[in-house]
Amino acid sequence: MYPTVALSLTVCMFIACSSACSTSCVCIKDKATCRTPDPSGLVLSEHIREVVLQDLNASLLTNNTFSANSQWSQIETLEIWANGGESLGSRVFTGLSGLTYLGYHNEHMFYMEYDAFYGLDHLKELDFSTNIRLQTMSFLISMYSKNLPRLNKLTLTGLHSYYVETINADYNFFQSIAGLDIQRNITYLDISNVTFGEFNFQAFIQNGLCDSVHKVYLRYATFLNIQGYVAEETCSSLEVLDISDSLLPNIMLDFTISKIDFLCRLTMFYFNIEELYINGLGKYMMTPPLQDDRDGDLSSCPYKMRKLSLENNLIKRLNYTVKLHNDTQKTMEWISLAGNILEFISPLFLSPSFNLKYLDLSSNQLHKMQEHYEDMFELLIQNNTKLNVLKLNRNGIARIPSNMFLTNTELEVLDLSDNNLSSLDFNIGRLTNLKVLNLSYNAISYIDAQTRDTMEQLAAATNSHKLRIDLSNMPYICSCDDNHMETIQWIHRNLDTFITSPREDYMCTLQDERLYIFQNALEKTKSYCRVQRVKRDLAISLSIVCVFLLIGIAVFLKIQGIRRRQRERKNLLSQIEVGEFPKKFLAFLSFSSDDAELVVNTILPRLNSELQLKTGTSRVLVCSGDRHFRPGYALGEEIIRCIEDSAVTILAVSKNFCQKEWCRKEVQETYDQNKPIVLLLLERVEPDEMGKVLRKLFSRYAHASWISDSNGGHMEPDWSILCDALLDLTVEQSEKNTFKLKWLNWFSS
Template identity: 25%
Template sequence: MNLSNLLMFKCKIIEISKFALKPLSSLEFLDLSRNWLYNTVLFESTSELGLSNIKVLNISDNPIYELSDKFNFWKNVWFRNLREIIIQRGDIKKCDFHALSRIEKLRKLDLSGNRIETISPYNFSYLEILDLSNNKLVLLPDTCSKKMFSQTNFYPALKVFHLQNNRISFTLALNIIGSCLKNLTTLDISFNPIRMMFYFAIVNCTNLEILRMDHLLGPIELYDFAFASFNLKELYLGNNVMGYMEGFNFTTILMFNPTLLVLHLTNIDLSHVNLTSMLFNLENLTELSIVHCKVENISPLLGFPLLSVLNLSFNYIQKLDSRSFQGLTNVKLVSFQSNRITSLEQSSFPNFIWESSEIIFDFSSNPFDCGCHLEWFKEWMKRNKNRTFGHLYKCNTPKEWNNQSILYLDTRECHMPSQFLILSFTIIGFISLFIFSIIIVRRLRWYSKCYIYDRKNKKLLMPPRNNQTEFLYDGFVSYNTRDRKWIMSELIEKIERKHEYKLCLHERDIIPGEIYVDEILKCIDCSRKFLLILSNNFMDDQWCLFETEIANHALASGKGDTLFLILLEDINSQYITRSLRTLLNSVAHAEWTTNKSGLKLFWKNVLKFMDET
């Protein structure tokens, strides 16, 4: 039989006979993922097979509990020509690569999404891609064996190494990895609780081009010259929580990186860092992304003739000066999304940036103060619709234009002939309105106010509830970031780690870069429950009040059983609004206390709410 590709994924297969696959001598690609095939079944079904041309085997999402010599179906000659093995989301805890010793020309091995804690290495001379992400590794895996006068490299051809989302905290072995994996070009250790990076930590990785250390879990200590490398081209560095990566001298940390092309920094406090000094030695940068880093001021970005992407979204920038961007002669994308910019002037950027048809702008989600001074920008957006996201540029002030697009800004009053004519028309209008009667005036006034209120609040409508029976999260948690300590030490510790519920936190689970309001609504829609953590900090936060309005709409829609309020403290009377009083009177809630008996009752009520379907 000349069949070359056979896909039998998600077929509920539990048994394969010994001779079922024997006629497939020309088979090159076999996908048996998402079935119920145990090690013993695979061992028996391939025991009678001879040599074949199979190159790729995917047995992901099967109950495979070990990779060892026990029931080792990999020793069958049928698999000898394999180039790629994919065993994702199995249940492997211990992994012995000796089991794959007969597959001499293996190029790619994907064991992501298992529960691997330890690995016994083996020499794979041709292995180029190794994916161990989403496992439970505590230490960096051994990549070579050193004896007194010799060294054995287990993966001499390895180019791409995925280790993200494990439990790795120590990186001392990075120097060893560098001396063993001479061909390594990509290393991903994101989503790990890494504690420190020493001096010249990756200098031995002579061919390393891409290093990903973003979304780190917990505090980290960075030493000077930690990322020094004469070959590194892309560096992604950041933490999941603001405050865990601050107080470092990034000027010296990034000093010896002359070949760096792409730099992404996320959730790092750079409020007191001079960007010009920090980036002084990175003259070859083509892409710079500094997101959620508390940047307030932009010092002149000089000496970056190759920079094509500049992303400074989700910072504290209020004003832009063209002198900061004079040197960006090759820029193609400029993003200042979700900063504190209230106005844009022609002097904010050099003329060549405004005039170039190839440059894309993103200033969405900034609190623009709309008035005559923005008329030029409104007209510029109309002429350059393909260069910006005009419908996302909303007014914050004045009140009557709140949440309205700048594209529809009414600037007719900016061109009134004279104050005398304005006064004349005002008097005539007042007399006319008076003649038509006070009743009509009042009706028109309330109609106008009602119209403005409806337009202002149109985004607060509750999205349609997810119809699926399974949710991505057990609960969405609405809280103020100043209450983060209680969230992490009490709520997460009790609900997630002890009772294994999956909660959605906006700081941790919403990835920067998307429209924040839309992402909040999506997360609420994908959550089974909705918890509001009330405090005076919460009631003083505009985003928290926005989420409170969503909760009120859910209550009005008959979904009050999905809501739960936690009161961290007594709420000041100035914050007791009609909406909050309605929630407190209609929705189950619990008050936080440090009293031992009260604390026991508190968690009993919270867990009872989470248990309800």
């Protein structure tokens, strides 16, 4: 099998191309590509119609090179890349009578004979690009002849561009192109990447080129001087003009870009132009163009413009209302403002072009308009209801207004990629003609349920075509959050339906690990979430168990404490009843002598009797200075003794009490002995009137009050509660003393 195939291929190659040993040719269908310094020895098969000659030595070309072999008369397309020879000889293309396209490129050629193009009577397209050393006059002389009568397309890119010298596109220049004795029907002219010392528009018209030329390309050119750019007649045939990335004189830059409201008669030359490309001119200006706020009235200028490209011109603002001619409003279909520094575009700038189908605003700074003028940003394309393509990519936009695309129901391509969108909360439900929605390279970490439903409905509604949505290269998060998990599952499920882009461009982050969504992201996320769910359930269970355990312990300790206190209280009552209570008194009542009548005659006897009822004893349980201080002993010593002999101290506080020196000493002594203290307010006393210690006790502990009434007064809370509090405080103090004693014994042992 293999030898047969190899033999067939060899025969095929031999039939297609045959040459001398020094020549290597490759033939594909009807095209032959050969590397040879001299093509005279080539033998081509009958079906070859297109030939590319590489590494040709131009000095070896003669008038017999192609004429000696009749096979060359069948060639229709010839591309020559020469690397030798400084001139192009006389009648070197003789024999190529069937040629319709000739491309000749020789960076070393200085000169060509006037009749070099002899015999190319059927040639329609001549590509003479990259002949960077060729003398312009030498080429023009060859074009003056009657040769190339049927030439339509002429490309002179880079002509004579190697030198500092300039080309003058004057009357003689355009006359040679149009033909001196024959009027060529030139429809396409490309003279890009050259330096013009002069460029004369009037000469272009006078030589009849405005009756034939449809397309003129002057890209990457330098114009030192322009003559006749204000013409008083329309170039009737000119449809496409491209002067992108060229350097124009200052007056021409100002005329072309900045002054749109010039008089119509000054622009008559351009009335029939349908496509105008003036990209990259602004980079040569000191200040960005089109920043003023004036209106331009072009309603009397019958432009036929369909395409307008103003890319890479450093345009910052288009706060401009343009009034267009009725015909221009209807014809304008394509506008590109990409690659500028646009921060603001007035909706009134675009609204006259109601038939606009293509709008490219990519690579600008429209996030500033979205941030500061969101209401106007929302209305930007409201009037352009026939838009098919809208590009807003690479603008740093953080949010699309909800109703921005409400009227653009004919949109087929919407590019919002390379922005800072963090959510997709704008309305796209009406875009039923949409074919491409590019949202890649934004800041979206998940897609909410409503947006997912809208996209699915939109994909289902586009019955006549297939919707492709690019959601790649987003900072998706693989987590157990419902939104994140559902987003990953949804993307995975819809890859083969409407989600597009290479699979490797869809990644998500799981615990600082980057995962491919269409490989193992979903599996790993589910596994991770199962582990997290078990941990969470375990943590919740343990927490509940711990809470109930702590509650049980607290309840148990509370019950034990209540029972223990009941036992201690019962034991206390028993001790008091049988006379075994270690203290002489249950309470020491401290009061001011100014309050003695109330305290001694009313409060003291009632308190003592209430305590006796609680404890079931007849002994005196309340100590007071007037009754129990020993005569002849120092007051200080008696205060200390009585406080030590009592379990609890009751301070009968009044304004007089706060002012008495001995009362303050009793308070301080009780505080120093760390005894339980109960405040009994005999009247309203402001905290500022109390001493430091008394004020601290007042703000920290609850107190009792004696309330005067028509019955001689009563206690709040009542006597029973007060007595219970005194007994409970006595029990707590006893427990503290017992605990302290145990710790002291333990440390001493």
